[in-house]
Amino acid sequence: MEKITLAAFVLAYLGIVLFLGWRGFRNTRTVTDYLLAGRRSHPWVMALSYGATFISTSAIVGFGGVAAVYGMGLMWLTFTNIFIGIFIAFAFFGPPTRRLGLRLDAHTFPELLGRRYRSRAIQSSSAALIFLFMPLYASAVLMSAAKFLSEHLGLSYQEALYLFAGIVAVSVVLGGLKGVLYTDAFQAAVMTAGMVALLLLSYYRLGGLTAAYKKLAALHSAVPPRLTALGHQGWTAFPAFGSVLWWTLVGSIMTGVSIGVLAQPQLVVRFMTVRRESELHRAIPIGALFILLTVGIAYLVGPLTNVFFHETSDTLALQRAGGDVERIIPMYVTAALPPFFSILFLVTLLSAAMSTLSSQFHVIGTALGRDLLEEGLGLPARFRTLHLSRIGMVAAILFALLLGVEMERILGKTGTEIVARSTAIFFGLCASIFLPVYAAALWCRSATRAGALTAMLVGALSYVLWMLFMQEKTAALFGLSQRWFGTRSLGIVIRPEGESLLQTGPVLWTHVDASLVALPIAILAILLVSAFTPKFSPDHLARCFSPPNQNSAA
Amino acid sequence: MSNLFSPAVIAGHLFTLWSALICVLWGIGKASRPAPSPDEPEETVRSWTQDERQIEENL
Numbered sequence: 201m202e203k204i205t206l207a208a209f210v211l212a213y214l215g216i217v218l219f220l221g222w223r224g225f226r227n228t229r230t231v232t233d234y235l236l237a238g239r240r241s242h243p244w245v246m247a248l249s250y251g252a253t254f255i256s257t258s259a260i261v262g263f264g265g266v267a268a269v270y271g272m273g274l275m276w277l278t279f280t281n282i283f284i285g286i287f288i289a290f291a292f293f294g295p296p297t298r299r300l301g302l303r304l305d306a307h308t309f310p311e312l313l314g315r316r317y318r319s320r321a322i323q324s325s326s327a328a329l330i331f332l333f334m335p336l337y338a339s340a341v342l343m344s345a346a347k348f349l350s351e352h353l354g355l356s357y358q359e360a361l362y363l364f365a366g367i368v369a370v371s372v373v374l375g376g377l378k379g380v381l382y383t384d385a386f387q388a389a390v391m392t393a394g395m396v397a398l399l400l401l402s403y404y405r406l407g408g409l410t411a412a413y414k415k416l417a418a419l420h421s422a423v424p425p426r427l428t429a430l431g432h433q434g435w436t437a438f439p440a441f442g443s444v445l446w447w448t449l450v451g452s453i454m455t456g457v458s459i460g461v462l463a464q465p466q467l468v469v470r471f472m473t474v475r476r477e478s479e480l481h482r483a484i485p486i487g488a489l490f491i492l493l494t495v496g497i498a499y500l501v502g503p504l505t506n507v508f509f510h511e512t513s514d515t516l517a518l519q520r521a522g523g524d525v526e527r528i529i530p531m532y533v534t535a536a537l538p539p540f541f542s543i544l545f546l547v548t549l550l551s552a553a554m555s556t557l558s559s560q561f562h563v564i565g566t567a568l569g570r571d572l573l574e575e576g577l578g579l580p581a582r583f584r585t586l587h588l589s590r591i592g593m594v595a596a597i598l599f600a601l602l603l604g605v606e607m608e609r610i611l612g613k614t615g616t617e618i619v620a621r622s623t624a625i626f627f628g629l630c631a632s633i634f635l636p637v638y639a640a641a642l643w644c645r646s647a648t649r650a651g652a653l654t655a656m657l658v659g660a661l662s663y664v665l666w667m668l669f670m671q672e673k674t675a676a677l678f679g680l681s682q683r684w685f686g687t688r689s690l691g692i693v694i695r696p697e698g699e700s701l702l703q704t705g706p707v708l709w710t711h712v713d714a715s716l717v718a719l720p721i722a723i724l725a726i727l728l729v730s731a732f733t734p735k736f737s738p739d740h741l742a743r744c745f746s747p748p749n750q751n752s753a754a
Numbered sequence: 755m756s757n758l759f760s761p762a763v764i765a766g767h768l769f770t771l772w773s774a775l776i777c778v779l780w781g782i783g784k785a786s787r788p789a790p791s792p793d794e795p796e797e798t799v800r801s802w803t804q805d806e807r808q809i810e811e812n813l
Contacts (some may be wrong), residue, residue, distance in 0.1 A: 272759065275766035283773040291780060417758040438762035481784035488777030496770060 202539060206352060209543050210550070213390070214367050217383050217554065221371025224379025234376035234586050235307040235566055241381050241473040247290075247483035249384035250470045251490035252391060252555035254285060254461060257344050258526075258623070260395070260498045260552055263453075265525035267502025268517040269427075270449055271435035278496040280458035286487040289462055294471040294480040296642040301472035303743055309465035309563070310571040312472075313634075316641040316744060317649045318736070320576065325656065326634065327571030330465055331564055333629065335596065336622035338560040339603035345553035346604065348530075352546050361604050368554055369597045372561045373590050377473065380558045387551035388490055394548025395497040401537050402501050406508060415507045422510060435503040444701075447711035452673075456713045460627035463634035466563040494552075498529070505532040512536075561600070565593025625667065625674070632659040632718035636726050644730070645741050651730030659722030666714035674714070 228234050241249075267274040297312070306312040310330065314323025342365060349360035371379045406412035413436065420434035431443020439445035461467065474480055505517040505528055512535070513520060521527040533545045569592025573579065579588075636655045640647035667674040668681065672689040675681045682688050691702040691710025702709045759767075 272763045273766060275763065275770055279766060279769040279773055282770065282777060287773060287777050287780070413758050433760065436758050436763055437760035438766070478784060482781055484784075485778040485781035488774045492770065492774045 203354065206543050206546065209547060210349075210353065213547050213550065216386060217367060217371055220382040220386055221375040221379040224371065224375025224377075224382050227378050228374075228376045228586075231586050231589065232307065233378060234589055235570065236301075236469070237377040237381050237473045239302070239473060240475050241378075243474055243479035243483035244486050245381050245385045246470055246474055246479075247486035248388035248490060249381045249555070249559070250467055250483070251286075251487050251494070252384040252388040252551070253466055253470075253559040254281075254464075254556075255391070255491070255494050255552060256341050256556035257348075257549050257553045258340070259495050260391075260549065261344070261529050262526050263495065264498035264502040265517075265521070265528040266453065267499040268505045268528045269525060270439065270445065271432070271437060271503050272499070273438035273449060274453075274499045274502070275496070276438075277454050277457065278492065278499055280454055281461070281491050281495055282488050284458045285461040286484060286491060289467070290471075290480050290484045290487060293462060293468075293639075293642065295477045297468060297471040298474065298477055298480065300642060300744060306472070308566045308570050309468045309634075309638075310567060311575060312468075313637060313641060313652070314571070314575065317637075317647075317652045318740065319649050319653065320578075322637070322649070322652060322656070323571050324576040326465075327567040327576065329629065329633065330567040331572065331596070333622070333626045334465075334560055334564050334567075335600040335603055337626045338557055338564065338596075338600040339607065340623045341553050341557045341560070342600055342604045343608060344526075345550060345557070348546060348549055348553075352542075357608060358605065361601065364550075364554075365597060365601050365604070368557050368561060369594070372558045372565070373593045373597070376586075376589070377469075377562055380562050381473070383558060384555045387555040390551040391548050391555075392490060392493050394544050394551075395494050397541060397544060398501055398533070398537075398548075399497045401541055402504055405536050406504060412504055412507060415511070416503055419506055419510060419516075422506075422516065424516070435506055442706035442708075444708065444711060447708045451708075451711050451716065452671075452713045455716050456624060456628055456631075459635065459715060459719065460631040463630045463638050464627070465567075465630070465634070466559040468638070469563065501532075502529065505529065505536075508532060508536045561593055561596050564596035564600070565589060568592035568595055628667070628713065628715040628718075629660065629663055631715040632663040632722055635719060636722040640726050640730075644726075645745060646730055646735060647726060648730045648733040648735055650733040651726040651728075654729040655722045655726035658725040659718050662721045663714045663718035666717045670709060670717075671712070671714050672710040675710075 227238075230238070232238055263274065263277070300306070300316060301312055304312065304315040306315050308327075310323045310326035313326055314320060342361065345364050346357055346361035349355060349364055350357045353360065355363065371383050375382070403409050403412055406415065417434065417436045420436070423432050423434060427445070431440040431445040433440055439449055471480060474483070509515050509517050509520045509532070517528045517532070518525065521531055530545075533542055537545075566589055569589040573588055573592065633656050636659065637647075637652045640652065640655075668678055669675055669685075669690050672691065675689040679688075681690060687694050689710045691708070693700050693702055
């Protein structure tokens with residue numbers, strides 16, 4: 201009976217998604233409709249779409265699980281998500297992005313950079329990076345959603361994968377960005393409802409707000425000695441300053457996610473979809489409240505799962521989940537909360553996955569169709585059709601689907617880990633490669649083509665080198681440091697008496713995220729090279745930065 | 755209840771709420787008065803871009 205109810209809910213949900221995708225299809229007439237929702241999207245719809253794209257399943261399940269391990273210090277990530285990911289992004293990056301996009305008639309993020317720097321190389325290389333790396337991120341989301349569906353609906357992994365990808369494909373390929381925005385807004389509403397219910401039911405289950413936190417604070421004595429040695433001070437405290445956990449939380453988790461969001465192509469493109477600049481400002485409260493009610497709640501509930509598992513089975517959440525951080529929240533929902541909520545939570549997770557995935561497919565597809573095929577190959581006007589963008593999108597979906605099938609078949613659990621790590625690498629690469637060039641495109645008139653190209657190259661190179669040889673998690677995964685230098689990271693010094701971490705003051709270098717190193721280097725590169733290379737013509741700069749009437753008067 | 759949490763965790767919560775409040779006030783403030791910067795006439799820009807492309811093609 202429960203399975204029938206669940207299947208009915210899921211099918212009803214998927215039906216609504218298909219209907220909204222069809223609405224997008226009906227309202228799509230031109231390439232601008234398809235790529236930028238006709239530059240006429242409602243600010244609230246855009247804000248919800250931005251938020252739902254930003255927050256994937258891994259933000260709720262993955263980072264919720266991380267909060268169960270690290271404690272409530274993760275709430276700082278909600279602050280940076282709101283302040284940097286919404287406020288700074290919408291109030292400061294959004295308006296000039298929209299303006300520049302309109303003045304240069306750019307439809308995609310690579311096209312925006314390519315036209316600002318008058319460089320086909322910049323447009324094509326940005327698009328190639330998106331087309332090569334983003335499918336890994338997309339396949340991670342696709343695989344996690346397929347696993348949830350297969351577990352709950354009794355389908356095989358492959359059946360769930362094809363069903364899920366098929367429905368997202370129909371709404372994205374046919375509906376374009378209009379379809380994506382409509383479905384995202386609906387999914388954002390589902391996610392908000394699901395997360396608010398999760399918080400209220402959790403407080404109820406644990407004896408009320410005050411009782412829940414009193415129990416959580418009292419668990420301080422139950423922190424395993426291994427975690428205490430790394431700097432854990434209980435779930436209602438931040439890890440000890442300068443400890444390994446502190447650096448992992450601040451230098452890796454919080455920095456990587458917070459900075460990377462500013463240069464995510466699938467998010468940047470949303471700034472170009474609204475009719476007026478003022479609408480970007482109107483969108484800010486909706487985006488902020490959405491983040492507060494989704495990730496904010498995930499980071500509140502995560503630590504509380506320890507109270508439940510400690511009360512019911514005398515274990516901590518991570519032990520109960522067998523060391524798999526991503527299992528903590530789903531296990532807690534199944535064990536602690538009423539069965540009807542499991543259905544709502546499944547739909548919440550499906551919404552989180554689908555909203556992220558549809559935007560990813562759209563961006564990957566436009567990178568191939570618009571940036572690489574149309575602009576990169578310089579196709580004549582008669583080939584520049586909406587169908588080419590659709591073909592790009594189908595190719596993107598097939599690529600991600602192939603990765604989802606093959607990674608699971610060949611590598612199993614390791615494949616999932618590699619894909620999850622690739623996701624973090626994509627975020628870091630976006631920050632290191634795109635952010636300095638994108639910011640300079642918006643505000644720096646003296647930025648040159650050579651400066652931008654150098655910054656992209658230097659950013660990529662320094663990110664990859666740090667990732668392969670210094671940052672322990674990634675260096676150990678790739679194994680090059682071990683093979684060439686006999687240590688899993690150059691930040692780990694091996695002595696006869698044991699290992700020690702390379703440290704400068706409070707900085708533990710092996711826990712510093714690669715983007716924290718690569719980003720300043722790339723910024724320096726664009727400033728330095730731009731100072732000594734030929735500037736753009738006044739005409740081009742006027743077109744980029746001055747209002748059209750002033751420009752034509754000039 | 756504040757004695758249950760460390761100062762850093764309390765600060766994290768306060769900053770989160772403060773940033774959400776800033777966003778809400780910013781949005782309300784901007785929505786309640788007309789934008790000082792003129793929004794660009796989209797069609798002008800678009801036709802200007804098309805004109806330029808036409809010139810490039812002719813050349």
